Amino acid sequence: IGVLRQFEFGSDSGCFKIADFFWNIIVNHHSYVIGGNAESEYLGPPDHLHDLITDFTCENCGTYNMLKLTKSLFCLNPSIEKADFYERALYNQILASQNPENGTVTYFSGLAAGSSRNYCSPDKSFWCCTGTGFENHAKYGEAIYFKDINGGLFINLFIPSELNWTEKGLKLAQETKFPFSGEMTFKFNLKHPVKMSIKLRHPAWAAGDIEIEINGKKQQVSSAPGSYIELNRKWNDGDAIKYNLPMSLTTETIPDKNSVFACLYGPIVLAADLGQGINDKSFPVIIKEELDIENIISVIDREKLVFNMNAYPEDVKLLPYFATGEHTTAVYFNHISPAEWENVKRSFTETRFVPDKLKELATDQINLSNIEQNTEKEENGRFTLNMKVSNIVPMALVCTFYRDPAGENSFDILIDEEFLTHVNMQQWENRLIKKYFNIPVDYTLGKNLVTVTFSSTDGRMNVPVTECMTIRQSTEYFY
Numbered sequence: 048i049g050v051l052r053q054f055e056f057g058s059d060s061g062c063f064k065i066a067d068f069f070w071n072i073i074v075n076h077h078s079y080v081i082g083g084n085a086e087s088e089y090l091g092p093p094d095h096l097h098d099l100i101t102d103f104t105c106e107n108c109g110t111y112n113m114l115k116l117t118k119s120l121f122c123l124n125p126s127i128e129k130a131d132f133y134e135r136a137l138y139n140q141i142l143a144s145q146n147p148e149n150g151t152v153t154y155f156s157g158l159a160a161g162s163s164r165n166y167c168s169p170d171k172s173f174w175c176c177t178g179t180g181f182e183n184h185a186k187y188g189e190a191i192y193f194k195d196i197n198g199g200l201f202i203n204l205f206i207p208s209e210l211n212w213t214e215k216g217l218k219l220a221q222e223t224k225f226p227f228s229g230e231m232t233f234k235f236n237l238k239h240p241v242k243m244s245i246k247l248r249h250p251a252w253a254a255g256d257i258e259i260e261i262n263g264k265k266q267q268v269s270s271a272p273g274s275y276i277e278l279n280r281k282w283n284d285g286d287a288i289k290y291n292l293p294m295s296l297t298t299e300t301i302p303d304k305n306s307v308f309a310c311l312y313g314p315i316v317l318a319a320d321l322g323q324g325i326n327d328k329s330f331p332v333i334i335k336e337e338l339d340i341e342n343i344i345s346v347i348d349r350e351k352l353v354f355n356m357n358a359y360p361e362d363v364k365l366l367p368y369f370a371t372g373e374h375t376t377a378v379y380f381n382h383i384s385p386a387e388w389e390n391v392k393r394s395f396t397e398t399r400f401v402p403d404k405l406k407e408l409a410t411d412q413i414n415l416s417n418i419e420q421n422t423e424k425e426e427n428g429r430f431t432l433n434m435k436v437s438n439i440v441p442m443a444l445v446c447t448f449y450r451d452p453a454g455e456n457s458f459d460i461l462i463d464e465e466f467l468t469h470v471n472m473q474q475w476e477n478r479l480i481k482k483y484f485n486i487p488v489d490y491t492l493g494k495n496l497v498t499v500t501f502s503s504t505d506g507r508m509n510v511p512v513t514e515c516m517t518i519r520q521s522t523e524y525f526y
Contacts, residue, residue, distance in 0.1 A: 082136025152180030199244030
């Protein structure tokens with residue numbers, strides 16, 4: 048952004064090239080499907096994302112700044128690619144970053160299966176992303192319309208709005224339900240007739256036949272996705288353009304692993320709504336020979352963009368990522384052939400439990416599925432829980448762990464400061480996994496309460512535990 052301002056003030060073409068080169072590198076080699084970039088505020092190698100899909104992707108400030116850069120670059124050198132990116136990031140990260148219930152905003156938009164968006168508190172947190180986060184939602188009107196150098200008009204975004212162009216004596220009203228519909232109507236209110244070019248964006252995602260009517264008459268236009276449709280004529284007061292874009296289901300794979308994909312409807316990223324918290328159903332897998340999107344996804348409510356997707360261990364409901372609020376979601380999915388599944392299903396099902404039977408054995412249960420909020424309970428790499436136990440029967444500890452490929456995953460578990468086991472989650476294939484640990488009888492004998500401690504060896508541990516249970520020792524209900 049800074050170097051582009053240098054170009055604007057000094058006309059050094061090298062500065063423009065630097066800014067444009069940076070934009071292309073970030074958008075085409077480091078960005079996730081929602082338009083955001085970076086993991087834990089760091090960029091990995093170009094086109095390397097598959098093991099960087101975590102709870103800490105797509106920092107809000109990063110996308111805020113990319114939209115500022117995109118707008119400035121478009122003003123200097125209009126391109127459909129810039130407009131398409133702006134739309135994707137606006138609807139899929141910026142719109143999703145605000146809690147519709149109370150207006151609070153996120154720091155990260157975590158894209159790992161089992162992630163949920165953690166919002167700032169009204170009075171106890173004010174991150175950098177809180178400031179930019181609030182500003183974001185006052186800027187939806189910033190990049191809808193642009194005037195071109197010849198006095199024409201670019202229409203880039205499909206948002207209900209009214210343009211007041213005083214110099215032209217033009218008020219242009221846009222009516223639309225986008226993205227829930229691909230139909231837009233533009234109504235002209237003119238003080239006097241004006242000859243000018245209207246350039247309608249034909250997005251890259253809009254494959255198929257488009258429809259344009261002017262004053263009710265169908266227009267014959269030739270246009271390809273990823274271009275502008277130029278309507279150059281004399282416009283009169285009361286004129287109206289009706290524009291209809293085809294919207295369809297598509298998939299988008301990550302660059303370094305084509306078996307990992309996301310689903311979109313038009314430009315809108317669809318996420319699996321997995322409810323509250325993390326459980327064994329939080330990691331849906333698609334087990335099919337071929338990934339045929341039309342055969343695995345069916346419509347529930349097209350007007351609200353709600354779909355059903357066939358998945359293992361059960362079907363999931365897809366809806367716009369921006370509509371999932373505080374719920375746990377999955378944005379990326381693994382596609383595995385039936386033959387591959389036979390080889391890897393053990394790692395997907397290893398040490399999973401039958402929940403109802405497990406609860407029959409439980410003495411205590413603590414749910415810690417909101418990982419980020421519970422990090423405040425850590426001290427010097429230690430995290431402690433007080434848990435009820437039986438003082439007369441052998442006990443076991445059952446923990447659900449969330450493995451972060453980029454995080455600290457090695458630690459000790461202690462019971463009342465007595466060593467129980469060492470855990471190294473980097474050796475595990477699954478992201479979410481339950482583990483069963485028998486507790487020595489003398490650790491709990493005569494006690495009704497014990498302190499369970501998770502202790503990092505280097506003092507830097509983030510809490511990797513989403514649930515803990517103390518149960519009566521048994522292997523009967525494991526598979």
